[in-house]
Amino acid sequence: MRRTTDDRFRPGREPESISPATDGFQAPLGEGTADDSSRIVETGTTTVGVVGPNGVVLAADRRASLGGRFVTSKRARKIEPVADRTALTFSGSVGEAQTFVRQLRSERRLYELRGERAASVETIATVAGDLIQQGPYRALELVLAGVDDEPSLYQIGRGGGVMRADYAASGSGMQLAYGNLEDAYEPDLPLSALREAAAVAVHSATERDTASGDGATLATITDDGIDLETFDTPNAAVAATTEEVA
Amino acid sequence: MDSTAHQGAYDRGSTIFSPDGRLYQVEYAREAVDRGAPSVGVVADDCTVLAARKRVRSPLLEPTSVEKVHAVDDQLAIASAGHAADARQLVDVARRASQHHRLRYDEQIGVETLAKRLADHVQERTQNGGSRPYGAALLVGGADPIGGATRPRLFEVDPSGTPYGWNATAVGDGANDVRRFFEAQFADGDEDRDRDRDRDGSGRRWAIETALEGLEATTGDDLEPETLEVRTIDSRDGVEALSSARIGDALAEIGS
Numbered sequence: 001m002r003r004t005t006d007d008r009f010r011p012g013r014e015p016e017s018i019s020p021a022t023d024g025f026q027a028p029l030g031e032g033t034a035d036d037s038s039r040i041v042e043t044g045t046t047t048v049g050v051v052g053p054n055g056v057v058l059a060a061d062r063r064a065s066l067g068g069r070f071v072t073s074k075r076a077r078k079i080e081p082v083a084d085r086t087a088l089t090f091s092g093s094v095g096e097a098q099t100f101v102r103q104l105r106s107e108r109r110l111y112e113l114r115g116e117r118a119a120s121v122e123t124i125a126t127v128a129g130d131l132i133q134q135g136p137y138r139a140l141e142l143v144l145a146g147v148d149d150e151p152s153l154y155q156i157g158r159g160g161g162v163m164r165a166d167y168a169a170s171g172s173g174m175q176l177a178y179g180n181l182e183d184a185y186e187p188d189l190p191l192s193a194l195r196e197a198a199a200v201a202v203h204s205a206t207e208r209d210t211a212s213g214d215g216a217t218l219a220t221i222t223d224d225g226i227d228l229e230t231f232d233t234p235n236a237a238v239a240a241t242t243e244e245v246a
Numbered sequence: 247m248d249s250t251a252h253q254g255a256y257d258r259g260s261t262i263f264s265p266d267g268r269l270y271q272v273e274y275a276r277e278a279v280d281r282g283a284p285s286v287g288v289v290a291d292d293c294t295v296l297a298a299r300k301r302v303r304s305p306l307l308e309p310t311s312v313e314k315v316h317a318v319d320d321q322l323a324i325a326s327a328g329h330a331a332d333a334r335q336l337v338d339v340a341r342r343a344s345q346h347h348r349l350r351y352d353e354q355i356g357v358e359t360l361a362k363r364l365a366d367h368v369q370e371r372t373q374n375g376g377s378r379p380y381g382a383a384l385l386v387g388g389a390d391p392i393g394g395a396t397r398p399r400l401f402e403v404d405p406s407g408t409p410y411g412w413n414a415t416a417v418g419d420g421a422n423d424v425r426r427f428f429e430a431q432f433a434d435g436d437e438d439r440d441r442d443r444d445r446d447g448s449g450r451r452w453a454i455e456t457a458l459e460g461l462e463a464t465t466g467d468d469l470e471p472e473t474l475e476v477r478t479i480d481s482r483d484g485v486e487a488l489s490s491a492r493i494g495d496a497l498a499e500i501g502s
Binding site: 102103109114 | 345
């Protein structure tokens with residue numbers, strides 16, 4: 001049986017909440033890696049996800065940086081498909097994210113081969129949380145979403161906590177994005193409104209968060225699959241999605 | 247003198263050679279394979295076909311729960327003969343090996359590489375003390391990317407842990423008869439094959455029908471779609487299981 005949002009919040013199950021990304025990751029003292037690595041693994045990014053009755057939309061900016069101080073790429077893709085109708089956004093270390101995504105895809109494929117049926121979004125979210133909780137990943141924050149019997153979205157914290165939500169944001173721009181989402185989200189939004197809300201949230205964050213910017217990627221996930229679009233500026237993403245609504 | 251004393255207990259441990267250089271436990275494991283329901287593999291121009299006969303012992307048994315051909319990755323599958331429990335373990339080794347390869351190299355493992363990886367694993371069980379050999383033989387079929395194109399391949403892994411590449415072969419009960427049949431088919435330059443190549447350029451139909459004809463050579467009875475499993479592997483559609491209806495059509499085509 002599908003678990004509800006409340007089950008995800010059972011007392012004692014959740015060891016931590018998603019900490020504010022702007023704090024940056026602090027490596028444990030005494031391991032000799034605290035100084036530089038703490039800056040590199042800071043989650044300079046803005047990613048969001050919003051669920052509606054017909055699908056779910058993920059959006060992210062395209063800037064990769066060293067702690068938000070130096071732009072290492074203006075064309076990073078922070079949304080990765082992990083199944084036919086499931087994708088995730090990540091914020092945190094790029095290297096960790098790439099390895100993590102490959103590992104998650106492998107686990108999902110093994111699940112399918114052994115059971116000869118597709119993994120549900122919740123199954124993939126559970127595996128993702130376990131990998132983060134048990135694995136070597138120190139600074140990953142995910143928004144994982146997809147469509148099986150219904151659209152669903154999970155936020156997964158750097159400690160591996162898995163929480164189902166109707167909308168979520170991660171990365172250094174998350175407070176700005178959440179400001180937008182809190183205003184824009186309401187239950188049963190049509191796909192076009194979800195796309196606009198996601199694009200506007202990322203755009204707002206890129207305007208004021210120096211670690212986010214350089215364009216946007218938008219993933220629209222429905223029964224038909226994942227539609228991945230890239231825009232050279234966050235404005236372009238907003239323009240494209242508001243046209244649809246208008 | 248009983249037979250055990252005669253053989254000097256060289257058949258007790260798989261790690262002990264007999265004076266004439268034989269490993270009896272490995273030979274007994276091959277015997278177990280020869281008693282299993284047969285599986286066959288045929289390589290066509292752009293696909294590999296794996297097919298197997300299933301022993302459905304009772305009408306109460308769910309035929310689909312007898313698994314003989316297993317998907318291993320997007321373009322890899324394994325057919326087996328012999329101890330089903332041993333084969334299942336090997337299939338899981340194969341699935342983990344292919345995902346491990348993807349993690350490390352971000353590509354699907356090659357058919358030959360996978361067959362050799364499995365062969366290494368099987369061979370270990372013939373040399374390590376306290377273990378017994380696997381009582382199953384595998385046919386590893388798939389498509390290897392070569393440059394822009396792909397090449398369909400077929401490998402056999404036997405209980406000794408030796409990998410062999412084949413154009414067509416069989417394992418299990420009646421395998422020798424099937425192999426002789428395939429040898430004749432390939433030696434003659436089969437007319438059906440040429441005709442089928444002309445039709446869809448792949449010889450897929452020919453390979454499916456040849457595989458079923460091979461299985462037919464292992465039994466005096468007519469083949470039934472419900473007790474057959476057929477999978478095709480190619481670069482476009484990956485691993486595809488043929489429905490009972492399509493197997494029935496192919497059987498009608500070969501006049502079974």
